[in-house]
Amino acid sequence: MFRKTLIGALALGAQMAFAQAPAAAPAEQAKPPQPGMCAACHKLEANQIGGYFDSAAFKSLSMQIDVGGKAPQILRFDATGLEVVDDGKAMKPEYLRDAKKRHEVIVTWADKDGVKTATKINFKGPVKIDPKNVIDYAGVAKLVGEGPAKGNFTLIDSRPLLRYQEGAIPGAIHLPFIGFDKFVDRLPKDKAQLIVFYCGGITCTLSPNSLKKAQLMGYTNLRVYREGEPEWKTRNYLVTTPTFVKAAYVDRDIPHVLIDARSADDATSGHIKGAVSVPVGQMAAVRKSLPAPKLNAPLIVYDGRGGEQAVAVAQALIKAGQKNVLVLKGGMVDWLAAGYAVESGVPAPKQIAYAPKPRAGSLPMAEFTTLAKNTPADVLILDVRNPDEAQQGMIKGAVLIPDEELAARLAELPKDKRIVTHCLTGIRAEMAYHKLKEAGYNAAFLNNEIEVAKNGSFKITPR
Secondary structure (H helix, E strand, C coil): CCCHHHHHHHHHHHEEEEEEECCHHHHHCCCCCCCCHCCCCCCCCCCCEEEEEEECCCCEEEEEECCCCCEEEEEECCCCCCCEECEEEEEHHHHHHCCCCCEEEEEHHHHHHHCCEEEEEEEECCCCCCCCCCCHHHHHHHHHHHHHHHEEEEEEECCHHHHHHHEECCCCCCCCCCCCHHCHHHHCCCCCCCCECCCCCCCCHHHHHHHHHHHHHHCCEEEEEEEEHHHHHCCCCEEECCCHHHHHHCCCCCEEEEEEECCCCCCHHHCCCEEEEEECCCCHHHHCCCCCCHHHHCCECCCCCEEEEEEEEHHHHHHCCCCEEEEEHHHHHHHHHCCCEEEECEEEECCCCCCCCCCEEECCCHHHHHHHHHCCCEEEEEEEEHHHHHHHCCCCEEEEEEEEHHHHHHHHHCCCCCEEEEEECHHHHHHHHHHHHHCCCCCCCCCEEEEECEEECCEEECC
């Protein structure tokens, strides 16, 4: 009975295009949603979506795919009929419960009762490269240690400019695959010189495809560091510049930590605004305040100019488990030359404070708690759990509309109120948030686990 009711409700909501914007014009339909970088290598069919796997909610039988810089795509799926493939191997639909986030996928979908429904999700496997053209971490590290001049090689980052600005392997030049033909003058004139390409990891095709282009141009000594930037930064430091820090972190409001590796006296006389003072050999003072490695926090270390102090601190951070450590090339000298903010006086306490940028639309725990305990007249708490979950307890004054019914019941929600969604874990709440945003609502969601008791009290678990 419930299934029939649900299908009927979804059919009624077909005009609302479940979690999607209104039907696209024919020209737009010819371009399936996918990140711009992926479009350079992958051509999709009209009924496919390319992007990065974000999450799957089995309670509402929905999955969310990040398509890069746009609203995520949300699709329904059948828990028994969905075809799941990872690197050519068939997997059970339950595989989605623990699938790695940000893994590249192509989703094939069909229209069922007016709802985009995934019929197949294909997780991208490692790119196949001829073993003779592969170089491993040890080989690249040896070359980097020697330097391009002594080692007689060229190291090339094939990723887009923004990724290069966020941090590159020391000594690498930027020659993106997207636009390769515009920058061929960056290749060495000697076509027998060793060239090593790298990009975004074992599933990324940018560096292998760059190698193919170089082969067609007559270059004969080519390698791909297949594991690329993702592996390198777990084992070694990356490098960046003051202008890159501004472009990739400051201008985009991406949280990061600046660390001054000079002596305490040097840091007091003048340091980058907001920097934490961690002189060489004093890692113990900040070890307890280091961010959890899983946060992948950008820790940008600088010294005066030479780099020796910064490298020493960077290596200590990596040894302590950090996985995204960068050294600022040119240090304080280049920062000053760029005209960026500097302050004098005693720098910040030796404590590294890092808070990752929250997901779009998510509410801090404290703000949600305040709203839920004393909900203002212009706010509505929307519980998107299933009825059986809600029977355990609901927040006082909250409205229950299960996530899978939301598209068909949007008319029940007021347009003049802020709608704040929650579920058990935050996954369905986020999907509901995107549906509400697409429909023009002022919405937000709780991106945390929450338990609600029979009396309406609740407990939120920090992430």
